[in-house]
Amino acid sequence: MNIYDVTIIGGGPAGLYSAFYSGLRDLKTKIIEFQPKLGGKINIFSEKMLWDVGGQPPILAGDFVENLKQQAMTFDPTICLNSKVHEIRKENGVFVIETTDGKYHYSKTVIIATGGGIFSPIKLEIEGAEKYEMKNLHYTIKGLERFAGHEVLISGGGNGAIDWAVELLHVAKKVTVIYRKEELTAHEAQIKKLREYNVDILLNAEITSLLSNEDKSKIETAVIKQNGQILSINVDDIVISHGYNREVSLHFAPEIEPEKKDNYCLVSTGQCKTTVPGIFAAGDIVTYNDKVGLILGTFQDAVLAVNSAKLYMEPEANEYGMVSSHNDKFKEKNQQILERKFA
Ligand SMILES: Cc1cc2nc3c(=O)[nH]c(=O)nc-3n(C[C@H](O)[C@H](O)[C@H](O)COP(=O)(O)OP(=O)(O)OC[C@H]3O[C@@H](n4cnc5c(N)ncnc54)[C@H](O)[C@@H]3O)c2cc1C
Incomplete structure (x- = not known):
């Protein structure tokens, strides 16, 4: 022993x-x-x-x-x-x-x-989402460079999500935030920064499905339901920040x-x-x-x-x-x- x-x-x-x-x-x-x-x-x-x-x-x-x-x-x-x-x-x-x-x-x-x-991060409850985790579906951001010039969709409205959105403003080509509630819940100063940069913020919205590219190697489009309406957003990356x-x-x-x-x-x-x-x-x-x-x-x-x-x-x-x-x-x-x- x-x-x-x-x-x-x-x-x-x-x-x-x-x-x-x-x-x-x-x-x-x-x-x-x-x-x-x-x-x-x-x-x-x-x-x-x-x-x-x-x-x-x-x-x-x-x-x-x-x-x-x-x-x-x-x-x-x-x-x-x-x-x-x-x-x-x-x-x-x-x-x-x-x-x-x-x-x-x-x-x-x-x-x-x-x-x-x-x-452990709360995962996206969409069938098959896990297969994109090593590709362009992220639950944490390990390095900002990976997102350079990308169109990034961030799901979440708390401090984690909004902090990432602010960090990505200067790196990504476009940042879109979606949140299932009526208001973002992050710190006001951070939300103000997003608004100053005219970031698209979709409230009462959530991802309902993920559409992949032809060879199914990554997500190409996020299908979103907002106030009963269906929207499609083209993405290079999706960041999920729904808490832990x-x-x-x-x-x-x-x-x-x-x-x-x-x-x-x-x-x-x-x-x-x-x-x-x-x-x-x-x-x-x-x-x-x-x-x-x-x-x-x-x-x-x-x-x-x-x-x-x-x-x-x-x-x-x-x-x-x-x-x-x-x-x-x-x-x-x-x-x-x-x-x-x-x-
Ligand atoms: C978003 C965020 C931002 C923060 N920013 C700051 C900051 O700017 N400055 C600052 O000073 N502090 C900050 N903190 C607080 C800081 O992270 C914590 O105080 C610190 O990490 C606590 O360290 P710890 O070792 O006690 O616990 P943890 O860092 O939580 O580490 C505990 C470890 O134990 C492991 N573990 C748990 N249960 C088991 C088990 N049964 N068997 C084996 N392993 C187990 C876990 O996996 C984990 O790795 C922040 C915290 C958060 C969440």
């Missing part, structure tokens, strides 16, 4: 920084993440600019994820992707973490960093069920400890007074959770990790960085 010191559930910013810090504290570390890639919720908005992370000039969220991942790998944690944790129980003093693919992971401590749960389904099915065996708030968030009793010894929590999932629900808050939680895990396993250990500037663990790595810099 391969027993880890710390197993982190969730590979978002809280999980990734926990992995870095856990390595800094000499703990054998594993991350289990449901999605096929690390980064958590930030992957939903990877083309947006982040301004509010301390010490970080404005940066594309996708690039920021790459930095987080690079830092998380500093001490070579084990990474398990495409693995959804189904249940956590405790047997003979060791946590047993069961994933839905039937695998078992063993750990002395667990850090829950599952954020708001597993997010959130799945929160992580179970704890009854004897190690931590206290929750609002039936989901894990209550911290201080230092990101849950009410169950050996189980800690970091990031959006943990709740306490003065909690900062931002990326920067996840870093503080990660440090607290890892230090708590360390003390749980080694009560005589230092309460805090040593600062990185004076930490011998980085001696060799510092040397390599300096050599590269002055090469």
Whole structure:
């Protein structure tokens, strides 16, 4: 049985920084993440600019994820992707973490960093739509360049949809927004921008079918129903922004069920400890007074959770990790960085 010191559930910013810090504290570390890639919720908005992370000039969220991942790998944690944790129980003093693919992971401590749960985009309910997903039907925008000179139809009226529409204004040849309600619900300033550019906004409208080109390789026309009338719009791309389904099915065996708030968030009793010894929590999932629900808050939680895990396993250990500037663990790595810099 391969027993880890710390197993982190969730590979978002809280999980990734926990992995870095856990390595800094000499703990054998594993991350289990449901999605096929690390980064958590930030992957939903990877083309947006982040301004509010301390010490970080404005940066594309996708690039920021790459930095987080690079830092998380500093001490070579084990990474398990495409693995959804189904249940956590405790047997003979060791946590047993069961994933839905039937695998078992063993750990002395667990850090829950599952954020708001597993997010997946709400899909277009049109028969056969899925076959265009790798072509010109999109549920997220990974890079704006792909849309250069294209006619893009955006379905949705919330912040996500309207933010994309605004970003695409300067890239696409034409942007059309359709929304099933009577009014857009996004921020007013963003809606104003769309109106300034005379973007076609079709309200009380929804896509009813998709017509493909001759070789059926992509969607050519979206058929839309608006106020009972049928319209056809030629498209190069369709972006669907109908929100996200959130799945929160992580179970704890009854004897190690931590206290929750609002039936989901894990209550911290201080230092990101849950009410169950050996189980800690970091990031959006943990709740306490003065909690900062931002990326920067996840870093503080990660440090607290890892230090708590360390003390749980080694009560005589230092309460805090040593600062990185004076930490011998980085001696060799510092040397390599300096050599590269002055090469
Ligand atoms: C649209 C949007 C814009 C935002 N903009 C900003 C911003 O500008 N600045 C800022 O500071 N913050 C921003 N935030 C908030 C920020 O994204 C979150 O605070 C941060 O991502 C929380 O990180 P986390 O690691 O706690 O959780 P998450 O990022 O949610 O990561 C949790 C991870 O756990 C995984 N997971 C969940 N359950 C399981 C399971 N059972 N098994 C395995 N894996 C599981 C999920 O797949 C996910 O990858 C924004 C959020 C949104 C939605």
